[in-house]
Amino acid sequence: MRIDPLLTRSPESGALRPVTDDLLAEVYLSPQRPDLRLGDHLGPGAPWSESFEAAPEETARAVEAGLLAVAHATPYLDPSYLSPEALPEGRARSHLAALRDLWRDLGALPGQLDTWRHVLNAKAGDALEALPLATPDCPFATPAEGALAGTLRAHHGAAEAPPASSSDKEGSALRHIQDHLGRRSDEIAPDGSIACHGLRDPREETEFAAALAQSMLEAGRVESASEIGLLVPDGPAYALSLREAFDRVGLPLSGLPEQDARRDTTGELLPLLLVLLQGPAPRTALASLYVAPGMPWSPETGRRMAREVIDRGKSRTASELDGPARDLLDALRPCDTPEQLFGRLGAFARAAPGVELAPRIAPLKTVTDKTIDWPLLRRLAAPGPQAAEGRDRFVEGVSFFTESALPWRPVRQLIVLGMAGGHWPRLPGSTPFFTEGEIALIRDSGLLLEGRRQRLARGLDLFRRQLGAATEGLSLLVPAVDLHGNRLSPSTGLALIAHMQGAEEPAELVQDLRAVPPEHWPVAATRPEPVRLGGASDLPENGVLHIQRGLGTPDKPGVDLLRLRETEDGPLPHSPSRLETLLVSPLGWLLDELGAKDRAWAPETLDVMTLGTLMHQVLEDVYAEGAPVPDDATLTTTVPGVLESAIRRHARWLTDAAWATERASLLREAQDICTAWAGFLRDTGAKVLHNEIELKGDHGGLLLHGKADCLLKLPDGRILVVDHKRSSAGGRRERMARGWDLQVALYRAMLERPSEDTALTRLVAEGAQVVTAYHMLRDGTVLSDAHGVDVPRVETAGADAAVKAMEHLAKVLAEVGAGTIRLNREGDAKTFDKERGIKAYALKNPLVAAFCLPETQEEEDAQ
Incomplete structure (x- = not known):
């Protein structure tokens, strides 16, 4: 490290070079000392003891900075120069006294100041070569820097200094x-x-x-x-x-x-492995491992695995790997003992030898005894930037x-x-x-x-x-x-x-x-022409896009937008949720079909999707097929274990201690939902026939696929197909009352025109009457179509909850089938909510929002 502004001029060649710590150590044969770990000396009794217990690494850095600053303020790097007794009682005095005591106990200084102290105590004859200084005294030097410069001048004299100003233009x-x-x-x-x-x-x-x-x-x-x-x-x-x-x-x-x-790629990888081996593994950490350099799979495979784990929480591609890749992935299991930890780190190092992980693992072993101190290991394994080298x-x-x-x-x-x-x-x-x-x-x-x-x-x-x-x-x-x-x-x-x-x-x-x-300009330049409309999209005024589907031939027809997700076995079926997106935004639906989605990486969070999945799993496990309805006492003892099992299956990260408050809230919610559902089953006399029912069928030649959460059989023989929704009844009731609920009609279509024979479709074919309903988990309301009018505790929302939705779907399917995509307008979200009772989540897609048309004057007046 340079000791600015000190420069030395060679007596032989006249060349200037900066005085550096390394140069002084070589010339004065300064003894090499091992790196001083200040954290090992910050024991109890000092003013910073409580801070050190709470944040050892940060406190050690702060104490080191204070010690170096105080050392620089002493002329000869001697702790006896410090006189905290000259200060009045207070924080400054106590901290300065503690630094003096620490300095004395250490007997050395961190960094290169020990080399300076060696030079300050050396004689001129100890130097192996002459180092005449070619710089005047710096008015802003610290006492230690001034003493070092004075010592070097006393040992080697002065040399011609370079001019302070290079400009020869006086008066400029x-x-x-x-x-x-x-x-x-x-x-x-x-x-x-x-x-x-x-x-x-x-x-x-x-x-x-x-x-x-x-x-x-x-x-x-x-x-x-x-x-x-x-x-x-x-x-x-x-x-x-x-x-x-x-x-x-x-x-x-x-x-x-x-x-x-350069990035410290090995240093980045080791803390990542510690997070994964401590468990439960965050999906972002696992995705980061998949794309890390040096892994025993290709970069493209790693990117595909990362996309899969971010989208779905697991990777099918990763499960199909073998050889060293399989060994590496098998080692990524939570550890309870140091033997397990270092055994799996060793397996990882052998499976990915190019990462050169072994030298980084060895220091972790030296600080690990009978238990694993995860925070300490992560601090020791933290990466540092690989500084630029040489000039x-x-x-x-x-x-x-x-x-x-x-x-x-x-x-x-x-x-x-x-x-x-x-x-x-x-x-x-x-x-x-x-x-x-x-x-x-x-x-x-x-x-x-x-x-x-x-x-x-x-x-x-x-x-x-x-x-x-x-x-x-x-x-x-x-x-x-x-x-x-x-x-x-x-x-x-x-x-x-x-x-x-x-x-x-x-x-x-x-x-x-x-x-x-x-x-x-002082340089020759060209300016590009500005983008039309200030960078905004140039969209048709009528908001209609005509997608060129290709001319096609009898043997090779053009592309059908309704069959974009084609496989060797034919087009993939559409789910009710995809078709609901089509109702809201044809462009949003098209982007979903093409896979044009926002793939931003984000940590796991207790969002609506996760909450719904957990509550669905709890209801499925508590109310098993054919089992009697449990009483309230049984629910009190059963639900906690069922919820814990659901969390470990679908959101293992929730088991971390940091999520204890959320887990307690989830347990209260699960108890309330299960108690309310038990009351409904008793009042209606319904029996659980099945959970998680696959439904397949068609609507107007369009293949459909979906899942019903629960299948109930009523005492009069009717079948109640239930979809659990983790929300309140208000929004769904309004949508059904206005005829804009698409899902109930699609469920009925799949039951009446099935593409796969199941026990449920056979019941329907034999004449069993089907009632489709929503169980709203937040308030316990059960909403059904008109067929559930006389079912106890079931609220019907109108003569036909889907009439307008089905009419609009037919219109949109005809347009999309012909290659026509209608763009949304900026006020559509409010319109859908106000007139249809639909929350337009599809419009939150940034790409959809970027292609929204401004409101017309008539539409603004209508609002």
Whole structure:
């Protein structure tokens, strides 16, 4: 790590190089110490003990930051220099005293400060080579940095320092900024030595920087690419984007990392495995494993498995794998003992050797005894970014300078990117250990602890010295938003530069390129034609799309939209829910048929679908086929176990302790539902014939498929086909009363015109009367069609609950069969709810919403 601003000049070659921790360790033969694990020394009795028990990792980092800050404030890295007794009683005194005691107990310092202390205590003859310093004293150095610089000068002397400012244009705005940024100075009039351009975002910045560098060469402002420098914020985003942008214009970049920052893929995988092996496994974790690199299956197979597990909670493709893939998946079972855990981690490492997991597993074993401390293991296995390595520097390229270091050579033209947000200088945050008031109190006692003000001044001075690399011109690039689209405010450095040139606001200095014609830009540019309608879809005014189904021939007919989901055995049947989507939105139905769905990954949640599945399973298990109706006492003892079994079958993640409140609420709901259903069965004298009944049939030649939740036989011989709905009766009652309930009619169609012979269809064929009904779980209401008018506790909702729905379905099927798709309008959701009692969930599809037409004036007046 560089120790800025220290530079040393070789006595033999005159070459400058930064003083680094590694260089000092090599020259002074500093002893190598094992990494100091501060968390092992933060025992009880300290002011931070309670915090350490609650959050050990975070507390250890905060204590380490406080210890390093205090050490930097001592001239010779000696804990005896700390005098907390000079402070009044309070938090500052107690925490400073605790840090001194910890430092003494450790006998060492984390990081590289032990190397510094070794140098401070060394003699000049201990150095293996001369390191004459070529930099003057820094006014913002910490006491420890000042002592280190003084020791090196005493041992090796001083060498010629590079000029503080590279610009030879006395009186120019550039030279004035280089000499006085962050200091008191007079204003100077703007001139051509400084330009400031406003861009949209960092991506556009990098493209513009490459074009600007190219134009400088073409215009003769520089003679070679090496006379141009880029001062760039730290982080991989700018480096990667600049590499691409300069490659496109054919200019080499000198100073880029030899090895870009990389993801720690192995480190990402191990915490994922720990989550899966602790159980129950979240579907997002399992999907992440399927698409992880290095797995014993192809990337395409992994993506298919991930889609399946996100959509359905399990993967059929995964169940069909064999070989190492099968071994790996078989090892993903919850563990109870350390032996099981490390045995399965070992099996995983053998099945996927390319991941190189074994070296990461070994440290976990050393901290595991007789029980598994899952939180500790996850903290130890947490991934860390693989930092960029080395710098590929050569003479001919455009110079790449980083935010945290001094430029390594002068340039004629310097381009500074990212002059907005938290850069130039990088805004200092508050320390996690001492408050600013406590820092001021400690400084008054004589210990020069750095606060935000000192760190900001130091950052400004570094920025001033970085700008000193330019000899002729400076170009500042200011992004308006970051890559997430969040607006950015001008940086502190830009505000100071603008004020030094007489501007009240930074915006007065910035030339926003989006507000001027391309012919006035400093680089040649072309602007694409704007998208028609501002990017909105160009839709037919009548809202009708005619899908081209192909000309077709007698031997090979065109595509039939009603047969899009075709298999070797013929078209797949339509479910009532799919046809209800067709009623609401033909486009939404078409997208479903094509599989054009939102496949966003999301964690499991207790949504309507999951709640309905659990309650359906509870009713099916409590009221088994042919069993007598249980009494209330039996229900009280039976329902908890049945609910637990349903949770383990359909939503195992709910067994986690974090969901205890929800499980208690579910149990109360299940008890209420089962008690109400038992009362209904007793009052009607009904018997449960079957649960989960498959229904298959056709309507007007359209194949149908569905499931009835429960089949009851009434005392008079009638059959009650029941569909459990986890909602209240209000909305369904209104829909049935207005004739817009499609499901009851489709159930009857499948029973009267079956495509598969079952016990139920035989009963219907023999003359049994069928009543279709909904059991509304939230309030216990049972709603039926007109055939259930005299069934006790059954509420009928009208003469024909489906007449309008069936009429509209016939119309829509005819249109879709002819290739016609009617688009929705923006007010359809309100209309369906108001006039039909239908909640238009299909319109929540973002693709459907994107193609909704605006309301006509007549429709708006009607509302």
